[in-house]
Amino acid sequence: MQNKGYPTQWLEQLKQKNDIVSVVSRYVRLDKKGSRYWGCCPFHNEKTPSFAVMQEDGVFYCFGCKEHGDVISFVQKIESCEFMDAVKILAEQAHMEVPQFQGDEDTHKRAKQRERLLLLLDATWRHYQENLYKSEAKPAQEYIKLRGFTKRELDDFKLGYSLNWTEMLDYLKGKGFTEQEMVDANVAQRKDGRCYDVMAQRLIFPIFNSFNECVGFSARVLEKTDFAKYKNTAETPVFQKSKVVFGINLLKAQKQAGLLDKIIIVEGQIDVIAMHRAGFKNTVAVMGSALTVDNANILKKISKNIVLCFDGDGAGQKATLHSLQVLDKDEFNIRIVALPDGQDPDELLKNKGKEYLAGLIENAMPVMDYLIEVEKQKYDLSLADEKGKFASAVLVHLRKLDSPAEQEPYLEKLRDLTAIPIDVLRRDLVRGASKDNKAVKLEKKEVESVLISRENGNIRAVKFVLSSLIHNKEYVNKKIDYTKLLPLYKDVIEKAIEGIKISSYYDLFDIDNMPVLAECLVFNFEEYNHTAERYFEECLWTLADTVLKARQQEITEEFKNCTSIEERKNIMIKLSAVSKQLREKSLEEFYVR
Numbered sequence: 001m002q003n004k005g006y007p008t009q010w011l012e013q014l015k016q017k018n019d020i021v022s023v024v025s026r027y028v029r030l031d032k033k034g035s036r037y038w039g040c041c042p043f044h045n046e047k048t049p050s051f052a053v054m055q056e057d058g059v060f061y062c063f064g065c066k067e068h069g070d071v072i073s074f075v076q077k078i079e080s081c082e083f084m085d086a087v088k089i090l091a092e093q094a095h096m097e098v099p100q101f102q103g104d105e106d107t108h109k110r111a112k113q114r115e116r117l118l119l120l121l122d123a124t125w126r127h128y129q130e131n132l133y134k135s136e137a138k139p140a141q142e143y144i145k146l147r148g149f150t151k152r153e154l155d156d157f158k159l160g161y162s163l164n165w166t167e168m169l170d171y172l173k174g175k176g177f178t179e180q181e182m183v184d185a186n187v188a189q190r191k192d193g194r195c196y197d198v199m200a201q202r203l204i205f206p207i208f209n210s211f212n213e214c215v216g217f218s219a220r221v222l223e224k225t226d227f228a229k230y231k232n233t234a235e236t237p238v239f240q241k242s243k244v245v246f247g248i249n250l251l252k253a254q255k256q257a258g259l260l261d262k263i264i265i266v267e268g269q270i271d272v273i274a275m276h277r278a279g280f281k282n283t284v285a286v287m288g289s290a291l292t293v294d295n296a297n298i299l300k301k302i303s304k305n306i307v308l309c310f311d312g313d314g315a316g317q318k319a320t321l322h323s324l325q326v327l328d329k330d331e332f333n334i335r336i337v338a339l340p341d342g343q344d345p346d347e348l349l350k351n352k353g354k355e356y357l358a359g360l361i362e363n364a365m366p367v368m369d370y371l372i373e374v375e376k377q378k379y380d381l382s383l384a385d386e387k388g389k390f391a392s393a394v395l396v397h398l399r400k401l402d403s404p405a406e407q408e409p410y411l412e413k414l415r416d417l418t419a420i421p422i423d424v425l426r427r428d429l430v431r432g433a434s435k436d437n438k439a440v441k442l443e444k445k446e447v448e449s450v451l452i453s454r455e456n457g458n459i460r461a462v463k464f465v466l467s468s469l470i471h472n473k474e475y476v477n478k479k480i481d482y483t484k485l486l487p488l489y490k491d492v493i494e495k496a497i498e499g500i501k502i503s504s505y506y507d508l509f510d511i512d513n514m515p516v517l518a519e520c521l522v523f524n525f526e527e528y529n530h531t532a533e534r535y536f537e538e539c540l541w542t543l544a545d546t547v548l549k550a551r552q553q554e555i556t557e558e559f560k561n562c563t564s565i566e567e568r569k570n571i572m573i574k575l576s577a578v579s580k581q582l583r584e585k586s587l588e589e590f591y592v593r
Helices: 008-016 020-025 071-079 083-094 105-131 135-147 151-157 167-174 179-184 248-256 269-277 293-300 314-326 345-352 354-362 367-376 384-398 404-418 422-434 437-452 457-470 487-498 502-508 515-521 526-560 565-584
Strands: 031-033 036-039 051-054 059-062 068-070 188-191 194-197 202-208 214-221 230-232 263-266 283-286 305-308 333-336
Touching (some): 020 051, 020 059, 059 502, 059 515, 068 071, 068 502, 071 083, 135 202, 135 269, 167 194, 179 194, 263 269, 305 314, 314 367, 367 384, 367 404, 384 422, 404 422, 457 487, 487 502
Parallel strands (some): 263 283, 305 333
Antiparallel strands (some): 202 214, 214 230
C-alpha cells in the first residue's frame, strides 16, 4: 500500500465535498444512463461516449483508453498537475485547509523544495517587473516602444528587466532566499566561486504554468553581443522545457470565460504578445518552436482545434511539418496558416493589419492541402518527369488518409495539377499500398496474438470475485478465506472486508500499476442480472480448482524426487486428499479457520 502524504480520512472528506460528477462536468458533458454518467472521454478522441462516471463510488473509467481514477486523479490528469497541486485545487474549491504533508522523507523534501522555488520565482518576476520602470531600464523601455507594446500587454505578460549581474541576487537574499535556492531555480549560476544573474541585462518574459505560477523565464538581449539573442531557464524541478507553453495561463482563462474555439500556435513570445494585442487572445507559443508530445497533451485538454501559424520561411515550414508529426490527426482538428515568405505574425500585423491575418486564419488550410503545397515547391510542374515525381510524393501522403472517400477529392486535385489520368493515380495509390502488405500482415498477426491472449476464464473469475468483495455484494460467501484463493490481492481483500469506500482504494494503492483492480472498482454488475450469485459460486470453484491443481502438481513433483518408501506413502496420502477435493469440488480447504 502507498502513502499519499495526507490522512486517509481527510482525503475521503475532500472527495465527499467535491462531487465527482460536478467536477468532471466542468470539463466534459455528461448524460445519465442507468446508475452511471456517460460522456466523450477528455483523454482521447472519440465520437461515441465510453467515459463513465460512477457518482456513488466517486470514480471514473474510460472503457476506450482505460484512463481511470477518483476525483483527485481526474484533476491531476485533466490539469496536467502533480497530486499535491490537485489536492490544493479541490481543497480551495471546498474551502478546506490542507494539512501538513506527511509523505516519505524524499517526497516531503521534493515538495518543500518545489514550494520554495515557486516562492523564489514569484518574487523574481515581480522584481524584474518593477525594474522595467526604473531609469536604468532605458534599453528595455526603448525596445518596448519600438515593438509597440501597450501597458495592457506589459501587465498581461508581466514583462520585466534585469538591471545587471548582481542586483537581483542581492534583492532575493534580502527576501531570505539562499544562493543555492537561486541556483536550483536557475535564476543564478556560479562561476569562479561567485554567483551572477543568469538573465543579466535582458528583457524578461516570465513563463507561467496553467495555474498562474511562474516556473521560469525567457529573456532577450537588447544590445549587440556575442551571446545568443534569447536565453531560457534550464531544466529545474519546476521547469521542463518540453512541457512549457508560453501563454497557457491566459489561454486557460479564455476557456474558462467561454471565449475559446481554437488555439493558435506561433513561434515566439514576441509573436504571442503581438497576436494578443491584435485581439487573437487564443495564441500561445512553445519553447524553441519545437512542439512536443507533452505540449500536445496539455493543449488537447483545452481545445482540440489547432491552427499552426509559424513564420513564412524554411524554419517555419520545418516547424510546421514537425508539429504535424507530433499532433495526432485523430486527436486534433488541425489547420495551417501559410504566411507570406519571410514574414512572422508580428511583422504581418504591422504591414497588413489584423483583418488580413484574420482572413488567413479563417481560411487556414487542412493538413493535406498544406502538404500538397509544400510538395509543389519542390518540383517544376511544367516538366513531365517533375510532374510524376510530384504525384508520387503526394500519393505517399494520401495513403495515410483513413478512407477512399477522404482520398478521392485529393486525387482529383492531383489530376488537375498534373494532368495525369485519375485512374492511373488510383492504380499507383493502390500499388504503393501493396508494398506495405507485409507490414499489414505483421500487424494482423499482432492483433491475433492479442485476441489469443485475451482474458481467460481464470482472469474473469479473479475479476468477478474481487469485484464482488470490493462492492460488498450480498451473495459473497463469508465462510471463505479469500486470501488463500487470491494471495496476490491480500491487502486489497483485507480492505474490502473492512468495507472501505471505492474511491479510498486510490488513496491506498498504486492503481495505475494494478489494471485488474482498476477494472474491479468500476465493475458493471448490471449485465449479470439474476445470475450473479450462481456465477460467483462458479468463479469460486474456478479459483479453487487452479490452486488445488497447482498443489497437486507440486506434490507429484515431490513424489518423483522422493526415494524413501515411508515418505512416498505420506506424499500419496496428501495427493489422494487433494484429488478427492478436486473430484468432489470441495471448498473446505479454503474456509476461514
